[in-house]
Amino acid sequence: MPLGFKPSKVVYGITLKSGEALTPQNLFTFSQVATYRAVRHLCSYEIEVEVVGISG
Numbered sequence: 001m002p003l004g005f006k007p008s009k010v011v012y013g014i015t016l017k018s019g020e021a022l023t024p025q026n027l028f029t030f031s032q033v034a035t036y037r038a039v040r041h042l043c044s045y046e047i048e049v050e051v052v053g054i055s056g
Contacts, residue, residue: 009048012038015056022053 012035016022024032039049 006045007047009050010042012049012051013054014051016053018055020053022051 014022014027014031016026020026027035035051039051042049
């Protein structure tokens with residue numbers, strides 16, 4: 001990547017149990033906090049963030 005590269009969007013994919021929807025309630029507390037902090041940090045740099053569930 002070139003020096004100074006800045007993505008316009010970051011997508012976090014989180015593996016879920018088959019058929020389960022992604023909600024804050026089905027993430028471990030540590031995962032909730034880590035995801036929140038990462039999203040907040042990226043948004044402060046005006047980087048769009050999307051969190052999606054991946055069926056396992």
